Amino acid sequence: MRDNRAPAEAAAPAPARRRRPSRALEVQEAVKEIIVRRGLSAGDPLPTETELMEELDTGRNSVREALKALQAVGIVDIRHGFGMFVGQMSLNGLVDELAFHSRIAPQDERNHLAHLTEVREVLENGLAARLIDRHGADLAELLSPVGEVIAQMEAEALVGAVAPETDRRFHDLLYRPLGNPLVGRLLGAFWQVYHQLSDELGTPDETPEYVARKHRDIYTAVLARDHAAVEAAMSAHFAGIHTRLDRLRGA
Numbered sequence: 334m335r336d337n338r339a340p341a342e343a344a345a346p347a348p349a350r351r352r353r354p355s356r357a358l359e360v361q362e363a364v365k366e367i368i369v370r371r372g373l374s375a376g377d378p379l380p381t382e383t384e385l386m387e388e389l390d391t392g393r394n395s396v397r398e399a400l401k402a403l404q405a406v407g408i409v410d411i412r413h414g415f416g417m418f419v420g421q422m423s424l425n426g427l428v429d430e431l432a433f434h435s436r437i438a439p440q441d442e443r444n445h446l447a448h449l450t451e452v453r454e455v456l457e458n459g460l461a462a463r464l465i466d467r468h469g470a471d472l473a474e475l476l477s478p479v480g481e482v483i484a485q486m487e488a489e490a491l492v493g494a495v496a497p498e499t500d501r502r503f504h505d506l507l508y509r510p511l512g513n514p515l516v517g518r519l520l521g522a523f524w525q526v527y528h529q530l531s532d533e534l535g536t537p538d539e540t541p542e543y544v545a546r547k548h549r550d551i552y553t554a555v556l557a558r559d560h561a562a563v564e565a566a567m568s569a570h571f572a573g574i575h576t577r578l579d580r581l582r583g584a
Contacts, residue, residue: 356391360399363389365408368419379409379417424522431522432529446530447578453523454571458564460508460516461551465558468510473556475510482506483549490541497528503548507555527574533581539573 364385373379380388385396400417403409407423435446468475482503489495501524508516527534537544547570554562 356395357398357402360385360389360391360395361402364399364403368408373419375419375421376410377419379419381416422518424518428522428525428529432526435526435530436533446526446534446581449523449526450571450574450578453520454567456519457504458567460511461555461563461567462560464508464511464555465560465563469558472510472558476507476552476556478509479503479506479552483545483552486545486548487542490545493541495541495544500544500548507552534574534577535580537573538576544573 364379367373367380367388379385382393382396382400385391385400386393389396400409400411404411404420406426407420410418410420412418431445431449435449464472482499486495486499486503489499501521504520504524505517508520539547547566550566551563551570554566
């Protein structure tokens, strides 16, 4: 006897259950929303821990966990004995991550330090070009502090070494007329990575006099508003770090 019953349909799979964000994560987002909604800026005071518990209707542990996470990324600045404040923008997390990964993978295509150097060279070439295009007759006056730093570099070179801080100040002051505070922070982040990896990179091959001269070449080319000369001077300036990176990869 033939069975005329329709075949049973396969049961539809149960929809995957979405995991609800933890309460601490929700509190993180709520604190960020408080900062934005109230128009707070870096350094402004935040509600106390108790006030956040009341406003967000949540427990102390969730608030503390959220604040600790926000402190780690620089959104919240907790000053024990003084209170909590909106944090200053920081690239410290980026610096630590780049330095760590550059240290564990120096000899292959994941050589983050070589990639970072390439990014920095492209960035500085672009910044110098922007500086030339944006300023005219006032450029010499705007860059007079850079000339003073170069004179200091040359004096230091005569006694044996250009101080790293002097080198760093040159690059900071060179682009300051652009009025972009993020530029200084990015260049500072690059500098910190190089500093953390100084042992791996080894001693520079260039003499202090050569280092000072290459910085003067950049300065002179910018003052002359000569794009080609700037690019050539930048290339010569970065040649030393490229040589050290090549040596590191071949080690």
